[in-house]
Amino acid sequence: MGGCGAIFRSRPDTIIRTATHPSAMPFHDPPRLPQGFRCAATRCGIKSDGRDLALFASDVPAAAAAVFTRNHVVGAPVAVGRGLIRGGRLQAVVINSGVANVGTGEEGIVRARRMGAAAAAALGVPCEFVLMSSTGVIGIPLPIEKIEAALPELVAALQDDPVDGARGIMTTDTHPKAVSRSVGDATVTVVAKGSGMIEPNMATMLAFAFTDAALEAPALDRVLREVVDETFNMLSIDTDTSTSDTCVLMANGRAGAVPEPAFRSELLEAFTRMTEILARDGEGATKLLRVTVTGADGERDARRVAKSLVNSPLIKTMVLGADPNVGRILMAVGKCFACRIEPARIRASVCGLPVIEAGCRRAFDEAEARRRLGGDPVNIDVDLGVGTARTRAWGCDLSHGYVDENAAYYSS
Amino acid sequence: MGGCGAIFRSRPDTIIRTATHPSAMPFHDPPRLPQGFRCAATRCGIKSDGRDLALFASDVPAAAAAVFTRNHVVGAPVAVGRGLIRGGRLQAVVINSGVANVGTGEEGIVRARRMGAAAAAALGVPCEFVLMSSTGVIGIPLPIEKIEAALPELVAALQDDPVDGARGIMTTDTHPKAVSRSVGDATVTVVAKGSGMIEPNMATMLAFAFTDAALEAPALDRVLREVVDETFNMLSIDTDTSTSDTCVLMANGRAGAVPEPAFRSELLEAFTRMTEILARDGEGATKLLRVTVTGADGERDARRVAKSLVNSPLIKTMVLGADPNVGRILMAVGKCFACRIEPARIRASVCGLPVIEAGCRRAFDEAEARRRLGGDPVNIDVDLGVGTARTRAWGCDLSHGYVDENAAYYSS
Numbered sequence: 067m068g069g070c071g072a073i074f075r076s077r078p079d080t081i082i083r084t085a086t087h088p089s090a091m092p093f094h095d096p097p098r099l100p101q102g103f104r105c106a107a108t109r110c111g112i113k114s115d116g117r118d119l120a121l122f123a124s125d126v127p128a129a130a131a132a133v134f135t136r137n138h139v140v141g142a143p144v145a146v147g148r149g150l151i152r153g154g155r156l157q158a159v160v161i162n163s164g165v166a167n168v169g170t171g172e173e174g175i176v177r178a179r180r181m182g183a184a185a186a187a188a189l190g191v192p193c194e195f196v197l198m199s200s201t202g203v204i205g206i207p208l209p210i211e212k213i214e215a216a217l218p219e220l221v222a223a224l225q226d227d228p229v230d231g232a233r234g235i236m237t238t239d240t241h242p243k244a245v246s247r248s249v250g251d252a253t254v255t256v257v258a259k260g261s262g263m264i265e266p267n268m269a270t271m272l273a274f275a276f277t278d279a280a281l282e283a284p285a286l287d288r289v290l291r292e293v294v295d296e297t298f299n300m301l302s303i304d305t306d307t308s309t310s311d312t313c314v315l316m317a318n319g320r321a322g323a324v325p326e327p328a329f330r331s332e333l334l335e336a337f338t339r340m341t342e343i344l345a346r347d348g349e350g351a352t353k354l355l356r357v358t359v360t361g362a363d364g365e366r367d368a369r370r371v372a373k374s375l376v377n378s379p380l381i382k383t384m385v386l387g388a389d390p391n392v393g394r395i396l397m398a399v400g401k402c403f404a405c406r407i408e409p410a411r412i413r414a415s416v417c418g419l420p421v422i423e424a425g426c427r428r429a430f431d432e433a434e435a436r437r438r439l440g441g442d443p444v445n446i447d448v449d450l451g452v453g454t455a456r457t458r459a460w461g462c463d464l465s466h467g468y469v470d471e472n473a474a475y476y477s478s
Numbered sequence: 479m480g481g482c483g484a485i486f487r488s489r490p491d492t493i494i495r496t497a498t499h500p501s502a503m504p505f506h507d508p509p510r511l512p513q514g515f516r517c518a519a520t521r522c523g524i525k526s527d528g529r530d531l532a533l534f535a536s537d538v539p540a541a542a543a544a545v546f547t548r549n550h551v552v553g554a555p556v557a558v559g560r561g562l563i564r565g566g567r568l569q570a571v572v573i574n575s576g577v578a579n580v581g582t583g584e585e586g587i588v589r590a591r592r593m594g595a596a597a598a599a600a601l602g603v604p605c606e607f608v609l610m611s612s613t614g615v616i617g618i619p620l621p622i623e624k625i626e627a628a629l630p631e632l633v634a635a636l637q638d639d640p641v642d643g644a645r646g647i648m649t650t651d652t653h654p655k656a657v658s659r660s661v662g663d664a665t666v667t668v669v670a671k672g673s674g675m676i677e678p679n680m681a682t683m684l685a686f687a688f689t690d691a692a693l694e695a696p697a698l699d700r701v702l703r704e705v706v707d708e709t710f711n712m713l714s715i716d717t718d719t720s721t722s723d724t725c726v727l728m729a730n731g732r733a734g735a736v737p738e739p740a741f742r743s744e745l746l747e748a749f750t751r752m753t754e755i756l757a758r759d760g761e762g763a764t765k766l767l768r769v770t771v772t773g774a775d776g777e778r779d780a781r782r783v784a785k786s787l788v789n790s791p792l793i794k795t796m797v798l799g800a801d802p803n804v805g806r807i808l809m810a811v812g813k814c815f816a817c818r819i820e821p822a823r824i825r826a827s828v829c830g831l832p833v834i835e836a837g838c839r840r841a842f843d844e845a846e847a848r849r850r851l852g853g854d855p856v857n858i859d860v861d862l863g864v865g866t867a868r869t870r871a872w873g874c875d876l877s878h879g880y881v882d883e884n885a886a887y888y889s890s
Contacts, residue, residue, distance in 0.1 A: 137813050138821055168808065262792070378718050380716065393616020396580065403550070408550075412551070425551065427582075469877060469881065
C-alpha cells in the first residue's frame with residue numbers, strides 16, 4: 067500500500083483516519099448534529115442537477131462567530147454577512163450552490179438579503195439571525211425566485227443528519243463532508259464544501275461548525291480565528307483564494323458550559339480532519355499531501371515555506387507520479403525569497419525516508435521512495451535548521467482531473 | 479482563427495510575429511550571431527538522447543554582465559558564476575543539459591570549475607573568462623568526465639548558426655530558441671531555453687545574449703537589469719523559480735560603438751520576443767497568455783496583479799478550454815491582498831472584448847468570447863482604475879501536457 071501510515075477509506079466516504087495525528091477521542095461515525103440543530107437540503111433548480119440549496123438551523127438563537135475571505139472582491143453574501151456577524155448571534159445559515167453571487171453589484175446585495183429574509187420568514191426568526199452563503203460561478207445573477215419558492219418546503223424537511231445538509235452545498239466535491247466529535251456532554255460538528263479555487267485566507271470555501279456547548283460570542287470568535295489559522299488557512303488546493311470563503315461557528319448552549327481549552331482542542335481536531343478531507347477531495351486529486359516544516363526562524367517563515375511546498379506544481383506532479391525527483395523540494399524551499407534559508411542546513415524526508423541532508427540530495431533507496439510516494443497520503447517533512455518554529459500545511463497532487471474540471475467549468 | 483491579432487508560425491519554428499508590439503525593425507530570419515561569435519553543440523552522453531553540451535564563444539574577450547536566480551538554493555554554476563561575472567569580462571559560455579549540478583555540495587563546485595577550465599583549455603583562453611551553466615535534474619552529480627572528453631571536439635565544431643547552439647541547451651523545450659536584431663551596424667542575438675520550473679526572478683532559466691556592439695560592462699549591467707525586469711522577470715510558466723536561472727549578456731565590440739538607448743531598445747524587443755517564445759513553449763502549453771495591467775497604484779501593485787493573473791490555475795485552465803468563465807479574473811485580481819484594489823473600479827477585457835465593467839461581469843457575446851479565447855495568443859487586459867502604473871506579464875495555459883511531463887520527469 068505504501069503511504070505514510072494513515073488509513074483512508076474509500077473516496078466517497080466522509081471519514082479519514084489520520085494515524086500521524088492521533089486523538090484520544092474518536093470521531094463519531096456517522097457524524098451527528100449537536101442537540102437543537104437540524105438541517106435539510108433540496109434541489110431548487112439553480113444547478114442542472116443535484117441539490118443546490120441547504121439550510122442549517124438551531125431551535126434557539128445561538129452565539130456565533132465567523133471569518134470570511136480576504137479577497138478584495140467579495141460575494142454579496144460575504145459583504146452582508148460581515149455586518150450580520152457583528153451581532154454575535156445567529157439562528158440559521160442558508161446556502162445555495164451553482165451561483166456565487168459575486169461580481170453582481172448592488173442587485174447582488176439585494177438578492178442576498180432577500181435570500182436571508184426568505185429563510186427567516188420560513189423559520190419564523192428575525193432576519194438578522196440568518197446568514198446566507200452562495201458558492202458557484204462568479205458574475206451570474208442569483209436566481210432568487212427559485213430560492214424563495216423552495217424555502218418553506220426546506221424548513222418543513224429539517225432533520226438530524228448533517229450529511230444530508232452537507233450534500234446540499236457541494237459544487238465539484240465528490241462527496242458530502244461532515245465530521246463530529248464530543249467535548250464533555252456537548253458535540254461539535256463541522257460540515258464543509260470546497261475542492262477548487264481554494265487557498266483560503268481567513269477561512270475555507272464554506273465551512274459551518276455547530277455545537278450545543280455554551281460559549282459566548284467573544285470566546286467563539288477567539289477560538290475560531292486561532293483554529294482556522296492552524297487548519298483551513300494552511301490548506302491550498304490551487305493557490306486561488308475564493309471570493310466567497312466563509313467559516314461560521316454557532317453555539318446554542320443546549321448541552322451546557324464546556325471549558326474553552328477543551329472546546330478549542332476538539333474544534334482543532336475536527337477542523338484538522340476536515341482540512342484533510344477537503345485537500346484529499348481537491349479537484350482532480352488522487353492523494354492528500356501533508357507538509358510539515360520545522361526549524362524555521364519564526365512562524366511566518368514556517369508558513370511561507372510550507373505553503374510554497376504544497377503550492378508548487380512541480381512538487382504536486384512529483385506526488386502524482388510517485389516520481390522521486392526530490393531536488394524539487396530544495397527548489398520550493400529556496401524560492402521563499404523573504405525567508406531565512408541556509409541551504410546547507412536543509413534536511414527533508416518523504417514519507418519518513420530521508421532524502422535531503424545538509425542541503426544535498428542524499429543516497430536513498432529509490433524503489434522504496436517510489437513505493438512510499440505511491441501511497442496516500444504523502445507526507446513531506448522539511449527541517450530548515452535555523453530556528454524553532456514549526457507548522458503544517460495541506461494540499462493535494464495535480465492531475466489531469468484538475469485541468470479537465472476547470473477548462474470547462476463554466477460551460478459544463 | 480480567433481486570437482488577438484498576432485500571427486504565430488508553426489510550433490517548431492523560432493519566429494513569432496507580435497502584432498500588438500510592433501517594431502520598426504524586423505527580426506532577422508533566420509537569426510544570426512553577431513560578428514566574432516561562434517557556437518556549437520554536441521551530445522556528450524549526459525541525457526539518454528539529444529544534444530546536451532553547448533559552447534558559445536567570442537574571438538576576443540567581451541565586456542559582460544549577468545543576472546542569476548534569487549532562489550536561496552542555487553546551482554554550483556550560479557555560485558561560481560556570481561564570482562566570475564564581477565570581472566565584467568567573458569569570452570565563452572559552456573552549458574550542459576540533463577543535470578543541473580544543484581544540491582551537490584562542495585563536489586558540485588569543484589565539477590563546475592572543472593567544466594569551465596576544460597572549455598577554457600580547449601579554447602586557449604583564461605579560466606576566468608568562461609562562465610558555465612547547467613540545467614536538468616536537481617541533486618544528481620555532474621558527469622564531468624563526459625563533458626571534459628567532449629570539449630576539444632566541440633571547439634573544433636564552432637560555427638555561425640545560433641540555432642545550432644540553442645539546440646544544445648534544450649531540456650523539455652520543443653524547439654530551439656534564438657532571435658536576433660540589428661542595432662546600427664551591430665547585431666544583438668539571444669538564445670534561451672526553458673519551459674518548466676519557470677517564474678524567473680532576476681533572469682529566466684538560461685538566456686544568453688551576444689552583441690558585437692561596443693559597450694562597457696557597467697552599461698551592459700545596467701541595461702541588462704532594466705530589460706530583464708520588464709521581460710523575463712514578468713514571465714511565469716508554473717510559479718516555480720528555478721535554482722539555475724541565468725541570463726548573460728556579452729559585448730565583444732567588433733561592430734564599434736552604439737548609443738546605449740538604441741541598444742537598450744533593441745535588447746528590449748529581443749527579450750520581449752524571447753519571453754513570448756518561452757511562454758508559448760511552456761511545458762504542455764497550447765497558447766501564449768499575455769496580461770496587461772493598467773491603472774495600478776504603483777508599479778509594485780501592477781506587477782503583483784499581472785503575476786496573479788498569469789499564475790492562476792483557474793485563469794490558465796479557462797484559457798486552455800476557451801471557457802468564458804470571466805468572473806475568475808475578479809478572483810485573481812482580488813486575491814492580491816497587499817495591493818490597492820477597489821472592486822467597483824475594475825474593468826477587464828479578454829482579447830479585446832469587454833467582459834468586466836465596474837467590478838461586475840457585463841453582458842457580452844459568449845460565442846464571440848469563446849471564439850476569441852480559442853485563438854492564440856490570448857490577451858487579458860485589466861484596468862484597476864486607481865492609479866497610472868502599468869505592466870505586462872506573460873504565461874501560458876495549463877494542460878494535461880504539463881502534468882504528464884512533470885509527473886515522470888525524473889523517471890523518464
